[in-house]
Amino acid sequence: xxxxxxxxxxxxxxxxxxxxxxxxxxxxxxxxxxxxxxxxxxxxxxxxxxxxxxxxxxxxxxxxxxxxxxxxxxxxxxxxxxxxxxxxxxxxxxxxxxxxxxxxxxxxxxxxxxxxxxxxxxxxxxxxxxxxxxxxxxxxxxxxxxxxxxxxxxxxxxxxxxxxxxxxxxxxxxxxxxxxxxxxxxxxxxxxxxxxxxxxxxxxxxxxxxxxxxxxxxxxxxxxxxxxxxxxxxxxxxxxxxxxxxxxxxxxxxxxxxxxxxxxxxxxxxxxxxxxxxxxxxxxxxxxxxxxxxxxxxxxxxxxxxxxxxxxxxxxxx
Numbered sequence: 001x002x003x004x005x006x007x008x009x010x011x012x013x014x015x016x017x018x019x020x021x022x023x024x025x026x027x028x029x030x031x032x033x034x035x036x037x038x039x040x041x042x043x044x045x046x047x048x049x050x051x052x053x054x055x056x057x058x059x060x061x062x063x064x065x066x067x068x069x070x071x072x073x074x075x076x077x078x079x080x081x082x083x084x085x086x087x088x089x090x091x092x093x094x095x096x097x098x099x100x101x102x103x104x105x106x107x108x109x110x111x112x113x114x115x116x117x118x119x120x121x122x123x124x125x126x127x128x129x130x131x132x133x134x135x136x137x138x139x140x141x142x143x144x145x146x147x148x149x150x151x152x153x154x155x156x157x158x159x160x161x162x163x164x165x166x167x168x169x170x171x172x173x174x175x176x177x178x179x180x181x182x183x184x185x186x187x188x189x190x191x192x193x194x195x196x197x198x199x200x201x202x203x204x205x206x207x208x209x210x211x212x213x214x215x216x217x218x219x220x221x222x223x224x225x226x227x228x229x230x231x232x233x234x235x236x237x238x239x240x241x242x243x244x245x246x247x248x249x250x251x252x253x254x255x256x257x258x259x260x261x262x263x264x265x266x267x268x269x270x271x272x273x274x275x276x277x278x279x280x281x282x283x284x285x286x287x288x289x290x291x292x293x294x295x296x297x298x299x300x301x302x303x304x305x306x307x308x309x310x311x312x313x314x315x316x317x318x
Contacts, residue, residue: 009022015060022051023067026066029074049086052068062102080113080117092131111157118161146241149245190257190263194250200246202271203239207236255294272291
């Protein structure tokens, strides 16, 4: 069955069929890892790289990038490296284009490819990093927080896999994964990164309860409906994704820097406490619990006691 699905990606003339086949490959890559990658790498990767060029059907192209992200996220270097040059070349070419819809997906795939190819990605560092810097600075200037988060995630994932010496001149743009990469050397950048992560974690206005639900447009993926109790609400997906990413960043920094985060540890923990019973996203609850647990291990008992009490109260309320 998998063979027929892969063939449909390459050969079927109907874009809806290609989209469905790509979606199926994405689910196989996510739920049947790593066996699916091991068995079908030589069929899937050529099919996905071809689908990346389906410019006449943007929805199919976006789905190809999404499938490639899931497949490469669970690859070993030996699986990915024979196709690395072609994939990276196409990704960097896409980053040069002014296609906002695909740019976020491109950054996600590039991040996954950098992670899975490990030190083999160092060959593309000098070529790709200038594009990533421009995207990040442009996103910051335009207040495009989702693209900014994706670009920072991509940059820091690249940094983690090419080594300290190669990235030392770029550390003025570091956030959560850079903290994991540099360890204690990240301290000078905390005064910039921590307030930004705290702000994103606390950002509100992510729930919409419209007077006329029929007027809500979900077609572009920016809104998602869900049932909360007896009410139907709509979630602003990009805002929620930003909150989740920020909480992950706070947890990663608390776990990596330990006592080095002492100046901020109380505010970080207090920010994460409300998410212990956050009903709209399971992942953010797990991250909050892990972040608070980590904070308690690396802070003075007196200062963290109130955080612990607040967390217990929050759980009892829920």
